[in-house]
Amino acid sequence: MNIPAQRVLVTGGAGFIGSAVVRRLVRQGRQVLTYDKLTYAGTLTSLAEVHNQPGHSFLEADICDGTAFRAALAEFRPDLVMHLAAESHVDRSIDGPGDFIRTNIVGTYTLLEETLAYWRGLDAPARGRFRFHHISTDEVFGTLGAEGLFREDTPYQPNSPYSASKASSDHLVRAWFHTYGLPVVMSNCSNNYGPYHFPEKLIPLTILNALEGAPLPVYGKGENVRDWLYVDDHASALDLIATRGKLGESYNVGGNNERRNIDVVRTICAIIDRVKPDANIGPRENLIRFVTDRPGHDARYAIDASKLTRELGWVPAETFESGIEKTVRWYLDNPGWWEPLKARYARQRIGLAT
Ligand code: NAD
Numbered sequence: 001m002n003i004p005a006q007r008v009l010v011t012g013g014a015g016f017i018g019s020a021v022v023r024r025l026v027r028q029g030r031q032v033l034t035y036d037k038l039t040y041a042g043t044l045t046s047l048a049e050v051h052n053q054p055g056h057s058f059l060e061a062d063i064c065d066g067t068a069f070r071a072a073l074a075e076f077r078p079d080l081v082m083h084l085a086a087e088s089h090v091d092r093s094i095d096g097p098g099d100f101i102r103t104n105i106v107g108t109y110t111l112l113e114e115t116l117a118y119w120r121g122l123d124a125p126a127r128g129r130f131r132f133h134h135i136s137t138d139e140v141f142g143t144l145g146a147e148g149l150f151r152e153d154t155p156y157q158p159n160s161p162y163s164a165s166k167a168s169s170d171h172l173v174r175a176w177f178h179t180y181g182l183p184v185v186m187s188n189c190s191n192n193y194g195p196y197h198f199p200e201k202l203i204p205l206t207i208l209n210a211l212e213g214a215p216l217p218v219y220g221k222g223e224n225v226r227d228w229l230y231v232d233d234h235a236s237a238l239d240l241i242a243t244r245g246k247l248g249e250s251y252n253v254g255g256n257n258e259r260r261n262i263d264v265v266r267t268i269c270a271i272i273d274r275v276k277p278d279a280n281i282g283p284r285e286n287l288i289r290f291v292t293d294r295p296g297h298d299a300r301y302a303i304d305a306s307k308l309t310r311e312l313g314w315v316p317a318e319t320f321e322s323g324i325e326k327t328v329r330w331y332l333d334n335p336g337w338w339e340p341l342k343a344r345y346a347r348q349r350i351g352l353a354t
């Protein structure tokens with residue numbers, strides 16, 4: 001049995017999924033260094049729970065800065081690096097792919113180079129324990145028709161600048177394993193949702209707009225399908241993969257919760273009408289607006305996570321119904337987290353490639 005790493009460096013730990021991972025690891029009593037540039041998507045308020053905990057420290061730094069990362073490795077001496085830092089929003093990648101190329105590809109390359117040098121310098125037992133876990137997305141596989149699931153051996157066919165940059169980073173990580181022997185594990189996950197999700201993404205955007213009675217933009221006909229996973233279930237999967245996953249292998253992570261976008265939006269409307277009715281706004285469904293489709297919009301994502309369940313025993317705790325109810329209630333209870341973030345994103349349509 002593998003012993004969980006005790007010293008974990010988490011890149012992107014001030015973001016949505018990264019902060020869920022950091023909170024989980026600190027609760028377990030592990031020593032965690034969050035390494036994050038604090039872009040528009042990162043905020044220390046997502047780490048309020050671990051702030052001042054002896055098990056947690058924070059470093060504001062860029063993953064493209066090799067010198068800063070080298071110093072962080074030398075000082076913190078991790079036995080596990082979990083790499084989540086990325087530019088993550090597809091619509092932004094359509095308007096400005098440069099940041100995605102830089103952070104997701106050059107940044108990952110920089111981490112690999114510095115981590116390899118660090119790993120080579122460890123003594124034999126520490127070298128044997130060390131792992132680099134690259135966290136990626138199901139979007140690298142492209143799009144599905146009505147049938148089928150993404151498996152670990154599905155060919156890569158990324159369609160957006162975001163997914164192409166993540167596919168590139170996956171290939172680099174794999175190459176550093178095969179060529180240099182760096183001990184890596186990889187994972188590709190479907191759409192996450194839950195607390196601390198930056199409000200430019202579909203689910204939190206819909207929640208916040210519905211609360212204030214603003215239009216709810218649904219791209220195209222709303223028939224695109226995503227496979228939704230509650231963020232803490234992703235964090236539990238990442239913990240297992242990082243600790244017990246086979247070196248050089250990748251694991252698909254998904255919740256078996258396929259939903260059409262329009263159904264997700266209607267579900268959120270119904271919950272908010274029930275828990276926060278507003279006579280001036282009326283039924284939230286009336287706020288739905290079908291808008292111009294996303295260029296290159298992938299039709300359907302759906303994950304086969306059976307390898308993760310079979311080999312590592314992972315099962316998600318939330319259904320979509322339980323997770324979305326929790327999520328809506330969390331946003332209702334936590335305006336102090338999302339209110340300041342409203343200034344950080346264009347509250348109008350982006351990503352039209354015009
Ligand atoms: P996010 O946008 O919420 O957070 C990204 C974090 O990375 C932020 O804290 C940001 O400040 C930091 N960051 C960005 N550029 C950086 C840089 N150059 N140097 C250091 N830090 C930087 O993203 P997320 O949704 O939490 O996604 C985390 C990871 O998981 C990403 O790699 C993403 O591709 C992957 N992923 C996301 C989903 C999803 O549904 N959100 C699903 C599968 C995989």
Ligand code: DAU
Binds near residue numbers: 137191192203
């Ligand atoms: O599949 C995993 C990916 O899921 C992650 O790798 C990405 O980092 C993450 O952002 C997410 O990508 P999506 O493009 O699927 O997420 P987004 O929330 O942007 O959109 C979800 C779906 O909703 C998608 O089909 C586009 C649609 N959409 C989105 C927005 C923002 C709308 O219809 N209206 C909107 O306003």
